[in-house]
Amino acid sequence: xxxxxxxxxxxxxxxxxxxxxxxxxxxxxxxxxxxxxxxxxxxxxxxxxxxxxxxxxxxxxxxxxxxxxxxxxxxxxxxxxxxxxxxxxxxxxxxxxxxxxxxxxxxxxxxxxxxxxxxxxxxxxxxxxxxxxxxxxxxxxxxxxxxxxxxxxxxxxxxxxxxxxxxxxxxxxxxxxxxxxxxxxxxxxxxxxxxxxxxxxxxxxxxxxxxxxxxxxxxxxxxxxxxxxxxxxxxxxxxxxxxxxxxxxxxxxxxxxxxxxxxxxxxxxxxxxxxxxxxxxxxxxxxxxxxxxxxxxxxxxxxxxxxxxxxxxxxxxxxxxxxxxxxxxxxxxxxxxxxxxx
Amino acid sequence: xxxxxxxxxxxxxxxxxxxxxxxxxxxxxxxxxxxxxxxxxxxxxxxxxxxxxxxxxxxxxxxxxxxxxxxxxxxxxxxxxxxxxxxxxxxxxxxxxxxxxxxxxxxxxxxxxxxxxxxxxxxxxxxxxxxxxxxxxxxxxxxxxxxxxxxxxxxxxxxxxxxxxxxxxxxxxxxxxxxxxxxxxxxxxxxxxxxxxxxxxxxxxxxxxxxxxxxxxxxxxxxxxxxxxxxxxxxxxxxxxxxxxxxxxxxxxxxxxxxxxxxxxxxxxxxxxxxxxxxxxxxxxxxxxxxxxxxxxxxxxxxxxxxxxxxxxxxxxxxxxxxxxxxxxxxx
Numbered sequence: 001x002x003x004x005x006x007x008x009x010x011x012x013x014x015x016x017x018x019x020x021x022x023x024x025x026x027x028x029x030x031x032x033x034x035x036x037x038x039x040x041x042x043x044x045x046x047x048x049x050x051x052x053x054x055x056x057x058x059x060x061x062x063x064x065x066x067x068x069x070x071x072x073x074x075x076x077x078x079x080x081x082x083x084x085x086x087x088x089x090x091x092x093x094x095x096x097x098x099x100x101x102x103x104x105x106x107x108x109x110x111x112x113x114x115x116x117x118x119x120x121x122x123x124x125x126x127x128x129x130x131x132x133x134x135x136x137x138x139x140x141x142x143x144x145x146x147x148x149x150x151x152x153x154x155x156x157x158x159x160x161x162x163x164x165x166x167x168x169x170x171x172x173x174x175x176x177x178x179x180x181x182x183x184x185x186x187x188x189x190x191x192x193x194x195x196x197x198x199x200x201x202x203x204x205x206x207x208x209x210x211x212x213x214x215x216x217x218x219x220x221x222x223x224x225x226x227x228x229x230x231x232x233x234x235x236x237x238x239x240x241x242x243x244x245x246x247x248x249x250x251x252x253x254x255x256x257x258x259x260x261x262x263x264x265x266x267x268x269x270x271x272x273x274x275x276x277x278x279x280x281x282x283x284x285x286x287x288x289x290x291x292x293x294x295x296x297x298x299x300x301x302x303x304x305x306x307x308x309x310x311x312x313x314x315x316x317x318x319x320x321x322x323x324x325x326x327x328x329x330x331x332x333x334x335x336x337x338x339x340x341x342x
Numbered sequence: 343x344x345x346x347x348x349x350x351x352x353x354x355x356x357x358x359x360x361x362x363x364x365x366x367x368x369x370x371x372x373x374x375x376x377x378x379x380x381x382x383x384x385x386x387x388x389x390x391x392x393x394x395x396x397x398x399x400x401x402x403x404x405x406x407x408x409x410x411x412x413x414x415x416x417x418x419x420x421x422x423x424x425x426x427x428x429x430x431x432x433x434x435x436x437x438x439x440x441x442x443x444x445x446x447x448x449x450x451x452x453x454x455x456x457x458x459x460x461x462x463x464x465x466x467x468x469x470x471x472x473x474x475x476x477x478x479x480x481x482x483x484x485x486x487x488x489x490x491x492x493x494x495x496x497x498x499x500x501x502x503x504x505x506x507x508x509x510x511x512x513x514x515x516x517x518x519x520x521x522x523x524x525x526x527x528x529x530x531x532x533x534x535x536x537x538x539x540x541x542x543x544x545x546x547x548x549x550x551x552x553x554x555x556x557x558x559x560x561x562x563x564x565x566x567x568x569x570x571x572x573x574x575x576x577x578x579x580x581x582x583x584x585x586x587x588x589x590x591x592x593x594x595x596x597x598x599x600x601x602x603x604x605x606x607x608x609x610x611x612x613x614x615x616x617x618x619x620x621x622x623x624x625x626x627x628x629x630x631x632x633x634x635x636x637x638x639x640x641x642x643x644x645x646x647x648x649x650x651x652x653x654x655x656x657x658x659x660x661x662x663x664x665x666x667x668x669x670x671x672x673x674x
Contacts, residue, residue, distance in 0.1 A: 099492060147663060147667060148667075150667050151667070157666055157667065159488060159491075159492070160428075160488060160491060160663075160666035161663050161666050161667065163433070163491050163492075163662075164659050164662040165659070165663065166495075167433075167655055167658075167659045167662065168655060168656055168660070170655070171599075171651070171652045171656050171659065172656070174651070175648065175649075175652045178649060178652075189506075189516070193506050268503065269499070313511040315506070315507060315510060316510075319506045319507055319510070322500070322503030322506075323500065323503045323504070323507075326496055326499055326500035329492070329495075329496040330477060330493075334477070
């Protein structure tokens with residue numbers, strides 16, 4: 001008996017070690033990507049110059065390129081990665097379905113539609129655009145939940161309703177783009193597919209603060225989220241107030257997503273991919289929001305570098321991530337079919 | 343009883359069709375009184391400004407009637423052969439497939455004529471339809487609505503990413519694509535109508551010929567085979583007719599969603615499940631619905647107009663959601 005417990009403990013420790021190693025490696029990868037993002041660009045500055053600029057020295061050309069272009073871009077990428085990674089993970093875990101990520105069930109397109117209206121029609125951007133897209137995203141989420149639980153909640157129904165919602169939101173976005181002047185359109189299209197181009201330093205503080213706070217809340221409540229994943233009944237038995245935790249986590253994730261969207265646009269597929277990839281890497285029992293955030297950051301930074309430098313012409317990050325997401329969605333469909341889960 | 347209902351419904355639809363045509367000619371950036379509309383059509387010699395405006399609106403009206411009929415027919419065919427309540431070109435990702443091929447055409451081959459658009463859009467529609475349906479029906483249980491919808495979303499995401507990759511470096515492509523992509527009947531002219539006619543006619547003839555076979559097919563493949571019908575053949579012909587119709591409509595008008603989804607459902611609700619009634623009524627209903635949406639777009643959009651593809655999506659999205667809400671969980 002004691003031997004069995006000993007073995008189980010050992011196995012648990014091994015799994016935990018694996019997860020920790022994985023997260024350390026991911027952090028290293030992120031550091032490399034950060035270095036590359038600062039190093040590469042129209043002009044390649046040597047690491048020494050990058051370092052001198054970062055430590056406050058003023059070098060003609062380099063200071064501008066790094067401080068006003070590359071740094072905001074990098075920050076936006078990192079925090080968007082956290083927001084999409086964690087937001088996706090929370091929804092997927094809470095609804096116990098990998099397909100139920102915010103970008104498939106229409107939440108991101110809700111925020112996106114509001115943000116487009118703010119930016120193109122009312123010409124407001126920055127904090128107020130973010131605030132409005134938070135409201136847009138939240139209302140769409142609430143609406144989808146209400147509609148899906150009309151005659152007893154079902155995940156499948158929610159996904160279908162979300163897809164319908166997405167169609168309506170896309171129509172609204174198209175409408176706004178059509179009304180916009182030709183001059184604004186390329187920028188709007190780029191933003192819509194998710195882009196880190198031209199992110200201004202002024203939009204970074206609020207975005208990073210909100211997303212960081214949200215991340216802390218999610219990490220604090222993560223244990224309860226995991227209990228909810230076990231099933232509503234077990235969660236109640238273990239003393240988790242499910243409705244309250246669910247509402248809190250949804251609101252926090254939607255706020256994080258909306259702030260990321262207002263700055264970087266609805267970067268396709270990151271929310272959808274981060275959770276499943278991170279749980280493959282850390283092992284299913286050790287899946288956690290932190291790992292999902294790390295994967296989100298890696299996906300965005302790596303795709304942004306790819307979009308900028310690897311494809312000949314410069315593409316926004318969302319086009320690259322959109323391409324990444326599709327094979328995975330198809331793979332998921334086929335494996336879920338095999339397990340007869342849908 | 344049922345026959346009476348069909349006759350009454352047919353009469354009402356014809357009257358609404360007529361009203362839609364009249365209003366479509368009368369309403370727009372400049373409102374023309376209905377009496378003037380009628381006299382402008384009757385008497386070709388009137389040369390007032392109003393009369394010229396009305397005549398300018400004629401091709402647009404004809405074109406929206408034709409596009410609507412084609413999409414309604416395509417929808418009823420697709421829903422019937424897939425036995426799936428949500429089969430619609432926009433849900434199945436077929437529109438994005440057509441769009442991708444057209445963008446490739448604009449970017450690489452400088453296409454500009456209506457025929458080239460049609461051929462490419464049709465190819466794209468056919469390839470995507472086969473692909474999505476294939477993926478959606480892997481595994482046990484065949485192609486359930488949820489699997490089809492997800493496969494369609496997946497394909498649409500991929501195709502729109504690819505479309506962006508081709509389009510973004512080229513401003514010229516982006517500009518001509520931006521207007522095509524929304525789906526509109528405002529660019530109608532007689533040239534487009536003439537190109538469209540053979541496709542529409544072929545589609546109508548095909549679907550009417552097939553309708554009684556599709557009725558039998560609805561009983562299930564085994565019974566249909568027992569009754570001397572070849573299910574695979576019927577499905578194939580219906581799919582070809584559907585792709586013809588929605589490919590041509592998409593090529594000329596751009597992707598217009600939800601007409602093919604909504605109209606057959608409404609008609610089924612109003613009349614019967616009998617395909618022999620459903621097929622012609624869906625064509626009629628599609629024509630009415632699209633023209634009606636176009637009129638709404640002109641009223642709501644003011645001088646700038648709201649393109650019809652946007653109106654149909656905003657009206658049709660809620661209907662799709664209602665269908666999803668009503669569906670039994672098991673059948674998802």
